[in-house]
Amino acid sequence: MTAFRDIIGQEQAKGHVRSVLATGRMTHAALITGETGMGKKMFAKTWAQAILCEDRQMVFGFPEPCGKCRSCVMAEAGTHPEIRILTHEKAGYGVGEIRDQLVNDAALKPMISDYRIYIIPEAEKLNIPCQNALLKTLEEPPSYVVIMLLASNAGTLLPTILSRVIELPMRPVSDEDIVQLLMKEEKVADYHARECAALAEGNVGRAIRYAGDADFRSRPERVIRLLSDINDTATPDIMEAVRDILIPRGDDDSPAKKKRNLKDAGTDELLSFLAILRTVVRDIMVYKAGAPEKLVFKKHEEYYEKSAAMTWPQLFEKTALIDEAEDYLSSNVNTELAIEMLMLGMRTNQ
Numbered sequence: 001m002t003a004f005r006d007i008i009g010q011e012q013a014k015g016h017v018r019s020v021l022a023t024g025r026m027t028h029a030a031l032i033t034g035e036t037g038m039g040k041k042m043f044a045k046t047w048a049q050a051i052l053c054e055d056r057q058m059v060f061g062f063p064e065p066c067g068k069c070r071s072c073v074m075a076e077a078g079t080h081p082e083i084r085i086l087t088h089e090k091a092g093y094g095v096g097e098i099r100d101q102l103v104n105d106a107a108l109k110p111m112i113s114d115y116r117i118y119i120i121p122e123a124e125k126l127n128i129p130c131q132n133a134l135l136k137t138l139e140e141p142p143s144y145v146v147i148m149l150l151a152s153n154a155g156t157l158l159p160t161i162l163s164r165v166i167e168l169p170m171r172p173v174s175d176e177d178i179v180q181l182l183m184k185e186e187k188v189a190d191y192h193a194r195e196c197a198a199l200a201e202g203n204v205g206r207a208i209r210y211a212g213d214a215d216f217r218s219r220p221e222r223v224i225r226l227l228s229d230i231n232d233t234a235t236p237d238i239m240e241a242v243r244d245i246l247i248p249r250g251d252d253d254s255p256a257k258k259k260r261n262l263k264d265a266g267t268d269e270l271l272s273f274l275a276i277l278r279t280v281v282r283d284i285m286v287y288k289a290g291a292p293e294k295l296v297f298k299k300h301e302e303y304y305e306k307s308a309a310m311t312w313p314q315l316f317e318k319t320a321l322i323d324e325a326e327d328y329l330s331s332n333v334n335t336e337l338a339i340e341m342l343m344l345g346m347r348t349n350q
């Protein structure tokens with residue numbers, strides 16, 4: 001069952017949808033933005049289902065899809081003929097794919113509903129020719145067409161595209177809302193829900209993934225163990241420990257393990273590692289400030305007690321190093337080098 005009441009946060013985007021559905025003045029082109037895991041696709045699918053529902057219901061003042069009508073049943077099964085989710089075969093969309101799946105297709109009226117919805121995932125992968133092909137439909141959309149572009153980064157879209165869409169950004173959700181969701185929907189214990197929420201940094205999809213991932217659950221502890229000994233650990237051993245945390249070893253004896261490169265861990269894993277470090281430094285500050293009840297990683301007071309000897313400037317510097325590493329990683333530098341510099345900066349004897 002898909003419904004807006006299941007989407008936590010996102011009040012701005014939901015407010016837009018509410019007024020569109022209430023007034024019937026349809027938005028013909030929307031750009032839903034937010035990083036992976038922020039719920040762009042879930043939002044788009046729910047909106048599409050609500051547009052096409054034959055028996056929309058007001059629930060807590062919000063127009064929700066009924067979940068029971070013929071249209072809702074097909075939408076939830078992913079078989080609704082008027083909900084088209086565009087696909088691409090290569091690394092990005094091809095002009096032919098945009099023409100076939102959208103431009104030419106949009107000329108034909110919907111068969112069983114008043115509207116047809118086109119959802120374009122990964123809109124950042126529309127190159128300029130694709131965007132130009134799309135532009136014509138965006139400029140004069142048939143009255144029955146609704147186009148929803150989903151993008152983690154709107155920077156690659158032409159100003160002419162941006163000027164014709166309504167942008168609905170998926171915003172970070174509060175830790176408290178994520179904790180409630182994880183406890184209720186994922187049946188996660190209170191302290192673990194708090195850890196996941198802190199590390200997900202407002203990203204619901206990421207929090208849910210962390211909550212269900214046993215390997216991930218052990219990571220904060222492994223990171224703290226590494227940090228405890230980091231002054232006396234040689235650089236290659238530090239790097240190997242980080243690789244152990246982020247890249248699962250298949251077979252311990254396999255020669256492939258020697259070639260493990262942190263770049264292969266993927267952006268999401270690297271960001272989660274930085275989030276753990278950031279949370280540990282924040283915990284040290286919290287401990288130092290005399291508020292141990294606010295620690296995220298509660299089981300490690302012994303470590304925090306030792307680390308509280310760090311000065312405030314040292315702690316701020318470590319936070320700055322983590323932010324810097326995040327910038328480096330998003331700008332495609334040498335991942336191993338960026339992490340190595342970061343980890344050496346985590347040493348306390350400087």
Ligand SMILES: [Zn+2]
Pocket residue numbers: 052053054055056065066067068069070071072073
């Ligand atoms: Zn319905």
